[in-house]
Amino acid sequence: MGGVPRFGCAALHATIYGQVPDSAIPAPESAPKRPVSFYGLSKYAGAEYVRLYQEQYGIEGVSLALGNVYGPRQDPAGEAGVVAIFAARLLSGRDCVVNGDGHSTRDYVFVSEVADAIVRSLRRGSGLINIGSGVETSVLDVYRAVATAVGTDREPVFGPPLPGEARRVCLDRRKAKGELGWTPRVALGQGVRSVVDWLRQERRPQCRPGSRL
Numbered sequence: 001m002g003g004v005p006r007f008g009c010a011a012l013h014a015t016i017y018g019q020v021p022d023s024a025i026p027a028p029e030s031a032p033k034r035p036v037s038f039y040g041l042s043k044y045a046g047a048e049y050v051r052l053y054q055e056q057y058g059i060e061g062v063s064l065a066l067g068n069v070y071g072p073r074q075d076p077a078g079e080a081g082v083v084a085i086f087a088a089r090l091l092s093g094r095d096c097v098v099n100g101d102g103h104s105t106r107d108y109v110f111v112s113e114v115a116d117a118i119v120r121s122l123r124r125g126s127g128l129i130n131i132g133s134g135v136e137t138s139v140l141d142v143y144r145a146v147a148t149a150v151g152t153d154r155e156p157v158f159g160p161p162l163p164g165e166a167r168r169v170c171l172d173r174r175k176a177k178g179e180l181g182w183t184p185r186v187a188l189g190q191g192v193r194s195v196v197d198w199l200r201q202e203r204r205p206q207c208r209p210g211s212r213l
Contacts, residue, residue, distance in 0.1 A: 006147060009050050010118050012065040014107055014169045015040030016047065025136070026107075026170040029065070029128045037164030062125045064117060064183065067132030067171055071111030071191060072198035082139065083108070086146040095213045098163030102140035106169045107132035110186035117182045118193055125179040132171030133184050145189055149196040 018034035020027045035041040047063040055059035074081045076088030086096045109132050117131045143156050176182045 003051060006062075008040045008062045008064070008121055009046040010064040010066065010114075010121070011043065011046050011124040012063055012127055012128075013040065013043045014067050014130075014171055015063055015166060015167070016044040016065055017169075018168055020168060020170075022168070025168055026132075026134055026172040027130070028172040029130055029175055038165055039164070040166075045053055051127075057200075060126065062121045063128045064121060064131050065171065066114060067107035067130075067169070068169040069111055069114050070108055070195065072194055074111070075194065076199065082142060082196050083146060083192055087150065087192070087199050090147060090150040090152050091196070091199055095154070095157045098143060098156045099137055099159050100139075100165070102156070102158065102170070103138050104142070104161075104165060104167055105136040105138050106142075107135065107171045107191065108137055108142070108188055108191070109133050109184055110191040113182075113184050113186055116189075117176065117180060120180040120182055124181070125176075129175050129179060130171035130173055131176055131182070133188075134154060134171060134173045136168065136170040137187075137188060140190070145192045145200070149193045 014027070015037060016033050017027045017031050018036045018040065020031055024031055033044050033047075035044055047065070050061040050063045053059050068082070070081060070083040074084040076084040087094045114131060121129065134196055140156070147154065173182075173184070
């Protein structure tokens with residue numbers, strides 16, 4: 001196909017796995033792909049394109065299933081990016097809305113480490129590869145980490161759960177270590193502080209009240 005030796009997709013998300021049974025957490029790449037949202041379904045389509053190109057044209061293919069990526073420069077006015085959204089609201093003295101009971105978990109991975117994984121995947125790895133911390137973190141734990149970094153004891157406001165949200169998300173990262181030589185090193189607290197510091201410097205704590213976690 002045009003002399004291209006390798007084809008990759010890094011736009012996938014952990015939501016491709018849907019509601020993973022507790023016994024299968026952290027989710028390996030072999031876990032069934034049953035997205036519970038159209039967002040997750042659209043992301044899974046990317047991995048299937050890579051697989052089909054590999055089968056049809058013999059092109060090496062790799063797809064990266066990313067955890068919840070966060071870091072400085074993430075727009076707090078978007079519908080995603082709970083770390084930036086919480087930080088922006090708390091810095092401006094506003095309440096943060098937690099959708100549901102706050103005990104849903106996600107796998108947070110720092111943006112620079114995702115970039116490192118992408119660069120490594122340009123030459124190494126095959127098939128679907130998880131890129132995540134391998135650590136479950138609840139929405140409430142994220143909120144507490146952000147509040148600590150901001151220096152506030154403001155409590156969150158609870159709203160109704162969003163439809164199509166997986167209850168638990170945590171990625172098995174052993175394949176990433178084996179095939180890419182990739183291991184995450186930025187702890188959540190460190191990463192959250194960098195987001196808060198950047199927002200303070202930019203002085204742009206603006207965002208919409210609702211958000212997708």
